[in-house]
Amino acid sequence: MVSKPTPAVIEAWERLVRTEKTLLDKVEEHLKRAGFPPLEWYHVLHEVDASTKGMVRQTEVQDRTKLAQYNVCRLVDRLEREGLVERHQCQVDGRNNVLVITAKGRALRRAMWPVYAAAIEEHFGARLSQADAEQLAGLMAKLAGT
């Protein structure tokens, strides 16, 4: 049986939802002002770039970015069209796509990071102590289970 949320929980939820949206908007705005594509592009490029030898299965990206399957599919379409990643069929399991980041893709990711990082720091990091950051990470970990 599921009981009702306490007022403190509701309060925390509302703040979480509102604050996170505001932060994302601000970060997106930084990227846009710098002439870069949306945050999701970065996240996908990051996943591909960060994984072994710059290749991942598409489904892996899905899991890690929490994007819907069809959104990853179409986002990869766009990335591919821009020459930022390549899509190959997996040799081992023919159902999978293997994504490979290109030099251009890696360059874009590298160029975006300083802007992204500065935005994170300005709107997020600068307002938190080290302990705060760890606390927040801990709370998110609690929320992320199953």
Add this chain to the structure above:
Amino acid sequence: MVSKPTPAVIEAWERLVRTEKTLLDKVEEHLKRAGFPPLEWYHVLHEVDASTKGMVRQTEVQDRTKLAQYNVCRLVDRLEREGLVERHQCQVDGRNNVLVITAKGRALRRAMWPVYAAAIEEHFGARLSQADAEQLAGLMAKLAGT
């Protein structure tokens, strides 16, 4: 000058973004399964219903939901089309719209709440202690400034 985010800050940021998205998806899914409209509808109805005499200026809704202006405009279009709110021109300042919730709108909001609340509790509240919830609210407050 803006310095770079520390690893702890980056970690917290990534977890925040990913976890929040996951939670929102889960909550949305609950509403959908119960045959209700999206969360944003609830949020807007909530703002209108919760304010004095069930009316607010549209711009107020914008501020409180953090939705873009054109999104509020079009979301209100849909709510109006469904007979959930009414849009009137403000007597005092002709630029403003005043939103008035209808009986139907109020009823929908009331019907949605138990489902929404249960989802919040299941995926969020149940994983946090009272102290956790307060801590999280506190952290969000720090992040929400200016």
Add this chain to the structure above:
DNA sequence: AGAATTTGCTTGCAACTGCATGTTTTCTAT
């Protein structure tokens, strides 16, 4: 007062998302 600016809201168009479904490849159970 009259022009210029600001504020609040709307809208055409293009891009993106969600839903439902389809296709192909692999896995499972008999």
Add this chain to the structure above:
DNA sequence: ATAGAAAACATGCAGTTGCAAGCAAATTCT
């Protein structure tokens, strides 16, 4: 070995969002 189920990806269509531009009421400045 084979039928049935599942996993991974793609896609047509309708609905939603973002951008840029627009309009109208109020405020500010000269």
